[in-house]
Amino acid sequence: MRDINIRATEYFESVARLGTVTKAAQELGVSPSAVSQQLRILEEQFGVKLFRREKRRLILTLDGDRLFQTTTQAFSAIRNARGAISRQRDTRNLTLRVSPSFGVRWLGPKIANFATENPDWNIRIDATPDFTAFDTEAVDFDLRYGLGGWTGLTVNNVIHDLVLPLCSPDYLASLQEHSDDPREQIKAARLIDSVKMLYRWDLWLASNKIEIEGLTYPFRFDRSSMSIELAKQGGGLALDSVTLCLPELQRGELVPFSTNFDVIDFPAYWFVCPPRHFNRRIVSRFASWLQSSADEHEAGARKFLTGLGCSFRPESGPELIDVKPWGI
Template sequence: MRDINLKSTEYFEAVARLGSVTRAAEELGVSPSAVSQQIRLLESQFGVRLFRREKRRLVLTLDGDRLFQTTTQAFAAIRNARSAIVRQRDLRNLTIRVSPSFGVRWLGPRIAAFASTSPEWNIRIDATPDFTVFETEAVDLDLRYGLGGWTGLTVNPVMNDLVLPFCSPDYLRTLQAISPDPVEQLAHARLIDSVKMLYRWDLWLAANRINLPGLSYQFRFDRSSMSIELARQGGGLALDSLTLCLPELERGELVPFCPAFPVIDFAAYWLVCPPKHFNRRIVSRFSSWLEEAAQEHEVRARALLTGLGCHFREGLGPELIGPGPDTVP
């Protein structure tokens, strides 16, 4: 590359593309004589003629055309890269990290509504179970699933998790045909284990004073979205978050296993970021929008469950283990 005169090559590409020394000079912001001089230098370096003049027109020679085909692609790529870099530098970006299932099933269907209120911003959703290391990663905020308490960060509650066993209507009828006793139904059910849930089957069974000898799981998933989908298809009984499957319950595709068992109700979704990130107007704007969207969701979810005969047991996640309610069936 040190043997190639890039300036002369740039001038050559402009002349060949525009078909005129004068027009090339105007594009490059130099005089026509400067362009002609650079063309002569390049021809001297290559030892060939790159142009020939026909009736006051410049026409590429065979060697000139070969060089032009390569240089015009290269300079076009450089110009495109430069434009992309400039655009990216000037764009306004909001980067959010979120757990995959929450991102797909809750945030995904709603993010367009937020985007419509902030059309000047580009929004990137990074769906991963890993929390952001804010000191080294260019992420504005996390929407975290957990029990809170992350030190050194602003941790704002978004909404509670509502956890209950559910399945498809057909699968529930299959269980009810075995026995009218919900505990006996559980003993015959295919239990779907969502391994990333804070509140899993072993905690739920202990909290409700249910002992299932030889407890096993025919299905285990590290994504709640997979557990929910299998339950919707009639594959078994899932213990998971209503936050992630409210539409399916509203449509009747999923139903509570037994409303007599209380819905586990605890704070589990949080907006997390360094305090200074709230100095960005877009972060504060998103936080306010998220609070409203989460509140609307919780009102819908609680109303639906109440209408289905469910009641709630509040607590602090896994600390809920203790004596079960007196109304355990």
């Protein structure tokens, strides 16, 4: 490659593609004599004629055509790559990482509103159970599920989790055939275990002083979205998040198991990033939009549950099981 005159090859490709030295000179931004000089240099280097002249037109020779077929593909690929790089550099990108169920069930249905308000931005959402290593990954912020308190980062609570046992109306009716007492009903229930929830069945049962001999979980999932879907289909009783399934409750596809038990209420979803990332105006803009959307959603959830006769029991970090539930 060191023996190939790249500039002369570029000039040759332009002349061969456009058909005249004048047009090539205009494209390259040089004089026609400079183009002609580079063509002579290339022909001397290869030791062959690359063009023949016919009535003021340059016609490729057989050797010239062979060289043109190769060089025009190469320069076209380079031009395409340069254009892609330029577009990527000029594009406005926002990249965030979010826990899978929250991303699918809560953020997904709402993100179109933000995109409509910010049409010039490309938004990439990485739904993964892994937290971002901000020192090595090009991610603007995380929407994390957990107890908060990640050191060295800005950590703002976005929304509370509102947790209670949920099931389909038909499944609840089948449990009520066993007994009028919810404490007895739950002993006959198929319990669906969301294994990465902060507040799980063993803690809930203990806090409500319910003992189940030989407690087992016929269904165990590492995604709340799966537990909620199974409960909706009548597969059992899920202890899960109203924050993630409010639409199903509002449509009557899911119902609270019993209003005799308090809704567990605690901060669970967090906006997390290094402080310097707020220097990007789009990050601050998204954080503001997110908080407004979350406040509206949480207020709607509380109003709906209150209307059903539910009461709330606030919990804090020490009372919850910290099991690094990254994958919910």
